[in-house]
Amino acid sequence: MDTADELRIEAPHRELLDQILDKWSLSVLNELCERPCRFNELRRAIPQVTQKSLTATLRRLERNGVIAREVVSTRPVAVRYRITPLGKTLRSPVDALLAWASQNMPAIERARQEFATREEEESSFRLER
Amino acid sequence: MDTADELRIEAPHRELLDQILDKWSLSVLNELCERPCRFNELRRAIPQVTQKSLTATLRRLERNGVIAREVVSTRPVAVRYRITPLGKTLRSPVDALLAWASQNMPAIERARQEFATREEEESSFRLER
DNA sequence: CGGTATCCGAGGCGATACTG
């Protein structure tokens, strides 16, 4: 029942991670951790993202309370995004994960090559006989 | 150019996170951290996963060197999956992230409700006028 | 037992065009 509990607990975790660790979130979070940014400022900082995806990412992050959106009613309007206190607390666990990735990238690269080699051997084995 | 560097570095990170933090990986990793498992043992432990997705998940994790697959050539064959030393090192950063999620779930829930409320107000505002 | 093969629908994401 321990296991079953973990699995039930896990569903919201998964949903949350999907929202916070999606394709562009880390770049955005990274940028907003340094300073508050305007929309187009973020686009320039992350050139590969499209308007649509950036908007979607910002909405998701805002919805989950890790960033805040404030509108200054000038003409034309100015919009400023900034990280929230909650968002700041996300930094250290995420950084830990990225640090893990950096440190172990060589080992992972080796593992991938070995895997590819094993695959090749298998297929040539099947062909031989 | 600091920024540009970070972004170029980030691509492999993203790819890696996509492979390791995908829908079922955490459950599988969690299970294999406790003990080595047979294929169907994992299915029973994680009842919601389909054969196909479990196979795909195991292959991905194996490819990246965090789990190992060993085949015992009996009849019928027995397959055993176990966590690798590399895989074990993944635990602490992942746990940190899950701990963050658990701790802040209430705050996130509040943020979502506020967001929903703001959305409603906006749409009713537009209808009024 | 431990998988493959195939079909399918939902959703993520990009490209492009348009707007207050």
Add this chain to the structure above:
DNA sequence: CAGTATCGCCTCGGATACCG
């Protein structure tokens, strides 16, 4: 400036059926 709207691809994952 800061978006929305639309289209279309493409991958992920579930359902189902079959296999050594």
